[in-house]
């Protein structure tokens with residue numbers, strides 16, 4: 053197996069006698085263990101009369117097995133022991149995964165393996181879970197992703213399984229079409245076969261231990277010798293190509309997708325022929341398709357290579373975010389795309405150097421991989437095992453075996469006009485035709501044959517078009533530096549009024565990478581709502597303005613971002629440490645000097661105002677959270693207020709704002725990663741040269757509104773759902789209160805979910821969470837429901853709380869200690885990678901008081917907390933007059949009584 057140079061885990065691949073392919077990963081550093089199982093069965097396998105069945109099976113497997121019949125048992129066991137679990141159903145695969153504190157891996161695996169051996173499909177659970185599926189469907193009924201997807205499904209070959217509805221609803225899963233229980237059992241028996249499954253086990257054990265569990269616990273999964281049947285129908289028939297499809301979005305969206313039909317591209321994985329083509333078309337530097345179209349004022353963004361794919365199809369999409377003008381000129385855009393394809397075609401023989409760049413890049417990425425969240429990593433691996441042979445399980449995504457011009461030419465041939473569909477997503481599609489399930493207005497029309505012929509005849513690029521240059525950011529060697537300054541926490545390298553520069557060399561993760569943060573506070577950023585809006589607009593415009601210049605850096609694995617915070621702007625660069633100084637230098641120059649023209653100003657202002665104005669079409673729970681956030685953090689106004697303020701702002705005002713913003717500033721900078729002290733001084737000098745002329749100000753402290761009474765609000769939002777959000781703010785900044793809120797959240801969130809979501813079926817979005825605002829602790833409860841009014845949700849909530857308080861008083865010592873330990877482990881968890889570590893340090897630096905010991909203090913406090921204190925706090929917190937926010941919302945026009 054091919055393993056990354058900074059990966060110290062041990063691997064073993066094996067196949068059990070029943071055909072189950074297993075990958076064992078011994079990771080001695082890990083505090084947690086995790087497992088994932090992916091089966092080659094998904095919604096494509098749904099019977100035509102039972103759409104949503106695969107998804108329904110996925111939900112029901114968690115709700116009781118012969119050995120562990122109780123429905124919440126698996127989830128409870130996992131969450132009681134510091135873990136989490138989930139699953140998804142895709143087109144051709146379904147994936148199940150969990151993680152857990154290492155001591156409990158074996159009993160968790162015993163439970164997990166039973167899901168695939170003997171699930172119960174209990175009648176009562178079927179009845180209840182149908183509602184959960186229906187709520188999941190309704191939750192996304194206005195989601196443009198789903199709405200557009202459905203229009204896509206209705207315009208392909210209706211015999212291809214892609215045309216099926218994947219989620220399921222009360223209607224498709226009802227017993228009216230015959231008892232579903234039997235169909236669930238049949239589906240499971242037919243598709244949950246060991247030879248179609250892959251399993252990953254990872255944890256701090258020996259390979260022999262892991263192997264023993266795999267063999268012992270998963271051997272009883274059913275199997276036979278059948279191969280998975282291939283899909284016989286093509287995704288598109290001739291009449292499904294050469295057409296344009298117009299779709300009306302729910303939110304404001306203007307998009308053109310030029311989509312080319314390809315067969316399956318799995319066999320190209322070793323050479324990445326298709327992704328190399330996507331790289332050329334998606335390039336954003338000078339002379340690129342992106343650059344030309346943007347300079348015409350037709351597009352705001354372009355990406356290439358995305359699109360649905362499966363075992364017998366692949367859509368190769370060029371997706372363009374259009375301006376208002378772009379909508380008018382979409383045919384000219386398509387012509388320019390074909391002119392650029394002609395440029396690539398002319399150069400097929402000379403692409404070796406560009407291929408090598410991309411190859412170097414993937415190799416660097418593979419060698420410098422950072423540990424991802426264990427759960428995501430194991431589930432991703434179990435999916436990769438379906439696509440790659442065992443020697444490439446780990447590096448299949450990174451392989452580029454060499455440039456093959458002939459293969460490349462063949463792939464390029466698929467980008468032909470007769471093989472094309474144009475998808476136009478824009479407001480004002482007046483069509484009486486709407487999709488099933490989501491009611492998306494859409495229509496199709498055939499493209500003119502003469503135009504298709506004209507496109508096919510384009511064989512010359514425009515003179516202004518050029519291919520990418522060899523990447524300057526990839527020319528320096530990536531060296532891992534020996535540790536010269538081994539401090540545990542960041543240290544100040546320079547400090548004077550209005551200025552701090554922090555540095556920490558870090559070799560913990562053995563990656564040649566680093567992070568650079570620069571926060572610039574200015575009083576102008578928070579002068580009033582208009583200036584707060586301008587700060588955000590400036591951040592967006594800046595990124596837009598420099599995107600082309602720094603695109604090669606991005607390709608070379610360097611990221612950068614300018615974002616607004618309460619009080620100013622933060623510049624953040626990340627990625628390879630070897631050439632990050634050049635990037636930072638270029639960005640700082642641009643920050644003060646780059647020219648932002650009136651045209652881009654007008655375009656971005658329009659977009660941002662639209663974006664803010666449509667925010668009340670978000671899920672009601674998110675909308676309420678955003679409004680609560682605005683109340684508590686006055687420098688974080690609601691989107692409506694920002695839109696209102698920005699609408700009447702002129703370009704001249706923007707230019708003045710930009711000039712004055714940097715006149716007097718406070719600077720906080722932090723450099724962290726694979727750099728020696730000498731490198732850090734280079735960064736320091738760079739910042740100092742740029743800031744010499746400017747006046748210093750004190751750091752700006754973010755204001756926080758205190759909740760001092762019970763604040764009730766009743767809203768009407770443009771959504772079909774009802775919602776409830778309750779927010780408790782800590783009354784102090786003390787560690788003790790922080791920890792008590794964490795404890796209560798930890799004790800209560802699983803029972804809350806079980807009661808309101810699983811038992812009472814109030815809705816799909818249900819939860820409790822620890823939610824601090826401006827570093828003041830807080831606790832939130834939320835429910836979003838398709839059919840229960842806000843007022844009733846509140847009653848259910850109150851009922852739960854009062855029952856819970858009574859039960860809590862009876863909790864025994866052991867349960868309490870257990871729960872305390874599991875929270876302790878959660879807080880004590882070490883940073884998994886450099887990025888998370890940088891984030892944690894940066895958070896400490898950018899908060900008042902700069903405290904690197906937050907984690908230690910929380911743990912200390914937690915250790916000394918007695919259960920008596922928790923009970924006392926619980927009663928105080930849920931007392932009737934305890935200050936809090938209680939926000940309810942019901943659909944607009946509904947007849948709910950106002951409270």
Ligand SMILES: [Zn+2]
Pocket residue numbers: 107111188
């Ligand atoms: Zn689901």
